[in-house]
Amino acid sequence: MLFGALEAGGTKMVMAVGDEKGNILEQKSLPTLTPEETVPELLSYFSKKEICALGIGAFGPVDVNPQSKSFGHILDTPKLAWKNYNLYGAFQEKLGIPIGFDTDVNSSCLGEITFGQAGNLNSVVYLTIGTGIGAGIYVNGKLLHGMLHPEGGHIMITRHPEDSFEGCCPYHGGCLEGMAAGPAIEKRWGKRAAELEQESAVWELEAYYIAQALTNYILILSPEKIILGGGVMHQKQLFPLIREQVKKMLNGYINTKEISSLDQYIVPASLKDNQGILGCLQLAKLEYEQQVKYVQ
Amino acid sequence: MLFGALEAGGTKMVMAVGDEKGNILEQKSLPTLTPEETVPELLSYFSKKEICALGIGAFGPVDVNPQSKSFGHILDTPKLAWKNYNLYGAFQEKLGIPIGFDTDVNSSCLGEITFGQAGNLNSVVYLTIGTGIGAGIYVNGKLLHGMLHPEGGHIMITRHPEDSFEGCCPYHGGCLEGMAAGPAIEKRWGKRAAELEQESAVWELEAYYIAQALTNYILILSPEKIILGGGVMHQKQLFPLIREQVKKMLNGYINTKEISSLDQYIVPASLKDNQGILGCLQLAKLEYEQQVKYVQ
Numbered sequence: 142m143l144f145g146a147l148e149a150g151g152t153k154m155v156m157a158v159g160d161e162k163g164n165i166l167e168q169k170s171l172p173t174l175t176p177e178e179t180v181p182e183l184l185s186y187f188s189k190k191e192i193c194a195l196g197i198g199a200f201g202p203v204d205v206n207p208q209s210k211s212f213g214h215i216l217d218t219p220k221l222a223w224k225n226y227n228l229y230g231a232f233q234e235k236l237g238i239p240i241g242f243d244t245d246v247n248s249s250c251l252g253e254i255t256f257g258q259a260g261n262l263n264s265v266v267y268l269t270i271g272t273g274i275g276a277g278i279y280v281n282g283k284l285l286h287g288m289l290h291p292e293g294g295h296i297m298i299t300r301h302p303e304d305s306f307e308g309c310c311p312y313h314g315g316c317l318e319g320m321a322a323g324p325a326i327e328k329r330w331g332k333r334a335a336e337l338e339q340e341s342a343v344w345e346l347e348a349y350y351i352a353q354a355l356t357n358y359i360l361i362l363s364p365e366k367i368i369l370g371g372g373v374m375h376q377k378q379l380f381p382l383i384r385e386q387v388k389k390m391l392n393g394y395i396n397t398k399e400i401s402s403l404d405q406y407i408v409p410a411s412l413k414d415n416q417g418i419l420g421c422l423q424l425a426k427l428e429y430e431q432q433v434k435y436v437q
Numbered sequence: 438m439l440f441g442a443l444e445a446g447g448t449k450m451v452m453a454v455g456d457e458k459g460n461i462l463e464q465k466s467l468p469t470l471t472p473e474e475t476v477p478e479l480l481s482y483f484s485k486k487e488i489c490a491l492g493i494g495a496f497g498p499v500d501v502n503p504q505s506k507s508f509g510h511i512l513d514t515p516k517l518a519w520k521n522y523n524l525y526g527a528f529q530e531k532l533g534i535p536i537g538f539d540t541d542v543n544s545s546c547l548g549e550i551t552f553g554q555a556g557n558l559n560s561v562v563y564l565t566i567g568t569g570i571g572a573g574i575y576v577n578g579k580l581l582h583g584m585l586h587p588e589g590g591h592i593m594i595t596r597h598p599e600d601s602f603e604g605c606c607p608y609h610g611g612c613l614e615g616m617a618a619g620p621a622i623e624k625r626w627g628k629r630a631a632e633l634e635q636e637s638a639v640w641e642l643e644a645y646y647i648a649q650a651l652t653n654y655i656l657i658l659s660p661e662k663i664i665l666g667g668g669v670m671h672q673k674q675l676f677p678l679i680r681e682q683v684k685k686m687l688n689g690y691i692n693t694k695e696i697s698s699l700d701q702y703i704v705p706a707s708l709k710d711n712q713g714i715l716g717c718l719q720l721a722k723l724e725y726e727q728q729v730k731y732v733q
């Protein structure tokens with residue numbers, strides 16, 4: 142049985158066809174231009190495939206509430222050509238197959254849970270730190286939705302006393318994304334993040350901000366595992382620094398086996414940057430199963 | 438059909454018997470002394486009642502994972518006589534009826550969802566601000582559990598530039614609880630919170646800290662409603678101040694119908710301080726239904 146997967150990112154679209162075991166049979170990508178330019182190419186790709194369902198993980202904010210009139214629409218995005226675009230509807234209309242729909246980061250979280258290291262866990266936070274910062278959250282055995290979906294990249298954090306950078310989030314200035322995403326690193330230090338590898342002060346400070354966010358996620362969500370992905374997390378030296386800071390910030394307040402082995406608790410993504418597309422594949426499968434169950 | 442409810446708080450134990458519609462038929466309370474002194478009285482009370490199940494909402498941290506060996510135990514608490522005490526086990530052994538078990542704040546959250554204003558919602562945050570600060574969280578249609586349960590009262594926040602109070606949490610100093618619970622207000626201003634009612638600077642600052650926490654809960658959990666209870670929230674002038682600050686902190690980033698009507702989004706508890714005991718009643722009912730379903 143074959144499923145389609147579409148990781149609809151702000152800069153590129155990744156399309157794939159795979160099976161229910163997470164084997165990707167083919168994969169292709171396109172730059173994200175306007176809906177008029179990009180969507181027809183995506184539709185033409187998937188309509189030629191023998192897929193039973195499609196899973197879409199989209200850049201946000203998106204409406205993920207199936208009861209809502211604007212379900213599957215991109216909402217208030219700075220990418221103006223996509224604002225209020227009915228992404229789900231475009232595929233639904235043309236393909237007429239079950240379509241699972243969620244955010245890109247929720248999909249990555251699901252990818253890790255289904256095919257990666259977080260299998261069998263009930264509650265997982267997936268954080269991507271790249272051009273932006275986004276959180277995918279799985280709790281009580283499901284991806285988290287509510288009024289909307291998690292926007293955990295924009296939480297408030299405290300500026301380090303020796304950091305004079307004001308932050309670069311257009312909404313919040315010094316929120317987590319404004320202080321710690323790739324562009325913030327570049328603005329603060331005047332070089333691309335990858336070129337700063339040898340500068341230990343850069344990664345100490347970066348770990349301080351990421352650890353504040355993780356500490357709050359731990360205290361609010363009590364996840365069983367935290368997975369960190371995205372371009373910035375290619376700097377592997379961040380992991381021990383983050384774990385050390387989280388330990389310091391929790392300061393003995395939470396006593397669980399997970400917290401006593403932070404090496405296994407705060408971990409890198411394990412699917413070689415395929416967690417997103419694999420999560421989309423699983424979204425397709427889950428939606429297919431749900432609709433089949435409903436029909437029977 | 439009658440159910441028992443026990444709100445096991447750090448300072449007092451509230452016992453009640455009620456029906457499945459949330460009618461409390463009788464209620465009684467006792468001070469919380471040691472387990473040896475207090476538990477026999479509780480057991481003797483409930484063993485004389487014709488109840489089909491009992492619901493316990495306990496002060497934490499507690500083990501709420503039914504798969505765990507220490508399920509239903511009080512964990513690492515400053516109330517040393519209760520540390521590692523098997524609260525669930527004591528009732529299970531003596532009463533031999535289904536027992537639902539959760540934290541006191543999760544129970545209050547469930548009380549509001551079942552019998553209060555948050556009925557039919559899928560995701561709700563209940564925050565109590567009293568002697569301590571605790572968060573009960575309901576998401577994806579269930580109370581939130583994970584590695585442990587939410588400990589959202591201890592999240593990190595940013596000190597106001599004009600506030601020189603260091604905070605009084607024994608673990609974190611200036612976490613939310615350390616800066617904004619009743620005892621923090623008293624320490625900072627030198628008077629009991631209730632006596633400061635006329636001092637607008639007190640409530641401006643209090644709202645600033647509470648709003649930081651709510652902003653982060655909103656960004657992480659995307660709840661459909663936030664309910665505030667506990668002694669400090671008897672200061673009703675806090676509500677407009679908190680809403681104003683939350684609006685400022687989100688700064689237009691989240692555009693939903695909920696956020697555009699904060700008066701209905703951030704609200705006082707509606708059950709006259711009975712949300713906790715009513716939630717325990719519902720815990721009993723849910724556990725009863727679950728066990729009956731399992732037997733059939």
Ligand SMILES: Nc1ncnc2c1ncn2[C@@H]1O[C@H](COP(=O)(O)OP(=O)(O)O)[C@@H](O)[C@H]1O
Nearest residue numbers: 270271272273323324334335371372373375376
């Ligand atoms: N090896 C690296 N080390 C540090 N930062 C990196 C590295 N590779 C990419 N980045 C940063 O990550 C960001 C891109 O993130 P990425 O996750 O690859 O894409 P996106 O977030 O756009 O999907 C850029 O800001 C870039 O500077």
Ligand SMILES: Nc1ncnc2c1ncn2[C@@H]1O[C@H](COP(=O)(O)OP(=O)(O)O)[C@@H](O)[C@H]1O
Nearest residue numbers: 566567568569619620630631667668669671672
């Ligand atoms: N009317 C009030 N206004 C402000 N603070 C109050 C008021 N009533 C109680 N408090 C504060 O709330 C705290 C007690 O909280 P409460 O929720 O009643 O109990 P607990 O948290 O112990 O269960 C105390 O610190 C007290 O100063």
Ligand SMILES: [Zn+2]
Nearest residue numbers: 295310313316
């Ligand atoms: Zn922001």
Ligand SMILES: [Zn+2]
Nearest residue numbers: 591606609612
């Ligand atoms: Zn604390």
